[in-house]
Amino acid sequence: DAMVIQNPRYQVTQFGKPVTLSCSQTLNHNVMYWYQQKSSQAPKLLFHYYDKDFNNEADTPDNFQSRRPNTSFCFLDIRSPGLGDAAMYLCATSPPGGRGPETQYFGPGTRLLVL
């Protein structure tokens, strides 16, 4: 089945130790998104790629970076995780054209714990 895959599902890291979360998709969608969702809060868009064009949200901290080496993969790098970065990180994709927001497909998320 075509899908959005996130690995790992749970990630534990130490305060200040760089961590990378990965997302892959078999949908061949050209847009990929990273969201951060803290407990009982709304998912918040961090950035998105339209093909290789990177679009950063204005309030996304510099501590968060992203890479998209090809259509299928997208990575979220947290350079120096703080306790406040503990959250669920959701990856999503959407196809070209049409009504993009309606057709965002989400992965199951990676829950990050910072010790």
Add this chain to the structure above:
Amino acid sequence: DQQVKQNSPSLSVQEGRISILNCDYTNSMFDYFLWYKKYPAEGPTFLISISSIKDKNEDGRFTVFLNKSAKHLSLHIVPSQPGDSAVYFCAASANGNKLVFGAGTILRVKS
């Protein structure tokens, strides 16, 4: 600044009755509204949407109502089923741009 608000963190409903989930927004530029459903250990999945040019959209047991003057939308589920128990997120977008989500409402349908 929360542009999309779901003021009820949770809702409990008896099976067969109506579930009504509410959402308020502040940005008058929003022109498209969506509801997503999320089960534990899964990502949100698209449920139903409505354009700002409409005030109602129906899909089976699910109906979304939009009141632009009140900047309010609601999701009605009739009849509610135990399998509807999930977290429901309201989301909005302006001009096909990024989604802005609410914090979600946990719906529990009791059998």
